[in-house]
Amino acid sequence: MLTLFASVLLIKGVFSLIVFMPTEINVTLKSNSSIVLNCTYTLGVNETVNALTIKKKTSSGSYIELAKFTDRNTVYALGGEYLKGRSNIYGFDTGSSSAVLVINDVRCEDDGQYQCFVDYISKDTALMNLQNTTVYINAIAEVPTFLFASNNITVEHDVVNLTCSANVGNPQGLLEIWRQNKTSEIYELLGHTSVVYRDIENCTSIANLTVTYNFTQQDNGAMFRCSSRNKYTNSQIPAVHIGPVNVLYAPFNTRIEPSRTNYYVGENADLKCNSDGNPSPKYTWMFNFTEIENSSKYSISGDTSKLYFTLHITDNGNYQCVSSNEIGGHVFNSSSNVTLEVKEKNVDPSSSDIKSTCSRTSCLFIQSCTLRNGSSICSLNIWSVIAFVFIALTIISGAACVSLILSRKPRTKNNQTNGIGDVHISYTREKFEDFGGYADPKDVKRPENGPIKLDNPYADPVDFQTQYAVVQKNWETPVKSSKDANSSDTSNLLNNTDSPNTGNPSSSETANTKNSTNDEKTPGSTETSETIPKPPNVDQTSTSYINLLLE
Incomplete structure (x- = not known):
């Protein structure tokens, strides 16, 4: 790696000489490449340069002189004799403040650290200043050699050594081994190594790398890569690929x-x-x-x-x-x-196949068609039976209710009021009933002289010499009646009702007259008229209440 080291002596304006030299030089190893080491300085007031020397650092850490420059001559030093045939030196003078060493036909041995060392005098004082520079010879990394199992085939759980070696070039070359899954484009780094052997004369840096890897099912179809590179490998990295790997494994899942x-x-x-x-x-x-x-x-x-x-x-x-x-x-x-x-297949009645087959089979309304082994079968549908029984019972119950209603014949009531206390009531029904049930007719004690005629159902039962009021009485429908007769009968009824209470003898005569009148009717006559006597102490309000009850 390029290393820059500079040392400048500046003592608060007293000593002001400055040395300039590139801190890093990179050279590609080619036939026409050159290394130019230019050492330049600047002087202060009352400063002069005695000598300038270009040196190179050895492997032991010390420096050897390659060339020495003065204002009078320029010579190769003893340590720079190997450069005489492929280098040039240019010294400084009163018109120039630079010393230059040009190394041609660059070799791998030319890389390393160089130094510009200046001796000068400032105000009668001998001083020195220096500047270091590092030269890198860039050697291209070569394509590595990658060793793997024969035909890229391995078995699950096999442990395999992946071995890679290459000339990684200069400077700072290294090797790397990568793995890429078959379902991904990203490489995973498995290992890397630095240079293990370096041939400076041939500018060769050999690296070897071995990675021990345990293969699994997930590695089937994976790719492996070994690459070599160095610090200045800017182009496509030299690499070799292996795969896809064929990993053999037993059946599962x-x-x-x-x-x-x-x-x-x-x-x-x-x-x-x-x-x-x-x-x-x-x-x-x-x-x-x-x-x-x-x-x-x-x-x-x-x-x-x-x-x-x-x-x-x-x-x-x-x-x-x-x-x-x-x-x-x-x-x-x-x-x-x-x-x-x-x-056995349960037939779905909604399927078209069953419908088409059952359409050709006649079933009762309480049966359903099913398909069994390709044949349609009529089977009893319990829900249809339940529905049929329910409907039949409903119809029978309805008919019974209608019959009971029709068995009760309608009745018509005609009420007429001829004046205060005069009430005439006639019935068109053949039977007079429902005046309120108090007793059964058989409970009535009949007198010895004949049957009782109920003329007034509202009268006190004592009037009829009975212990209970007879409630139900058969009445014959009157055919004709006149207003005068009704008025007369009503008056008689009222008089008859008062007789038990007053003891008036005329009451019995009136009753006898009435009975004789009734007896004089011929048996074949269809005209009958019986009136209901007015209860005792009946006023107009009571008469209206009776009419309301009869309605």
């Missing part, structure tokens, strides 16, 4: 695709076996530990990695793929298993 395990009868099984290995593995297929071969049932691809067959119910079981390769006379195996479950 064996797997069967797809991972599906459930099938239906009639489907096709397409099984593929994959495995990592180098060389590429071969595959063997087995069913329930019995080897499968190409046949009318099974079809195996040319590289034996794929198996095709149509599934039957008897194809339930274990399928195994065994991958194997051979390395160095040894066979290595790896396997993977999958268990297939084959079922």
Whole structure:
């Protein structure tokens, strides 16, 4: 490496001589190359130069004189005799302050450190000053030699020495070994070395480098490179590449695709076996530990990695793929298993195949069509049965409700008010009912002289010589009635109602008259008229309330 060293003596303006010389010179080793050592100085007031000497540093660390310059002559020193045939020297004088040594036909031995040494006098005092410079002879690094296994083939876990050697040139040459993964463009440095042998005369720097490397599966396809270079290698670095490396390894990571395990009868099984290995593995297929071969049932691809067959119910079981390769006379195996479950196909009613097949089959509305082994079958659909029973029960219940409603005939009520306290009520129904249930008619104690006629359902039961009021009474529908008759009957009813309370004899006469009138009607007559007597103490408000109840 170029080293610069300078020493200038400046003593606060008393001693002012300065020496100039390049601190570093780089020369390429060529037939017409030269080294120019120019030593220049500047003088202060009352300063004179006695002598100027150019020296070179030896391997022992001392300096030898190559040339000596004075204002009167310039000569080669004893140590510079080897330069006389291929160098020139130029001295200084009163008109020049430089001394020059030019070395032609540069050789490797010309590199090293040179020194310009100046003796001068300042005000009658002898002094000195110097300046160092380093010359580098640049030798080009050569392409290295890279040693590796034969044909770039190795086996996994093999430990291999990667050996590289080259003339790395000058200065400061070195070797480097790199690795590049097959999936990356970046090199990884495995090791480097500096110069182990240097031939100065021939400008040769020999370097050797050995890296011990353990190969794995990941190194399969990788590239290795050895490069040589030095400090001034600016162009493309000399290098040699090895690879891609072929790393042999046993099969591993064996797997069967797809991972599906459930099938239906009639489907096709397409099984593929994959495995990592180098060389590429071969595959063997087995069913329930019995080897499968190409046949009318099974079809195996040319590289034996794929198996095709149509599934039957008897194809339930274990399928195994065994991958194997051979390395160095040894066979290595790896396997993977999958268990297939084959079922009868359940028909999907939405599929077009089933629809087209079932369209030709007539099934009852409580049945559904299914496809089994290619044939359509009508089977009972439990949900259809449940729906049918539910609908039937709903219809029966509805019919029963309608029948009960229709069995009750409508009734019409006609209320007329002829004045305060005069109420006439007539019924068009054949039966008078629902005046409020208090007792059953059979509970009524009938008198000995005949049946009881209920003229006023609102009257006190005592009026009828009974213990309970008879609630339900059969009434015949009146056909004709007149306003006068109604008015008269209403008046009679009111009078009749008052008789039990007042003891008026006319009440019984009125009642007898009424009964005789009723008895005089002919049996064949369809005209009947019975009126409801007014309850006792009935006023206009009570009459309106009765009308409201009857409505």
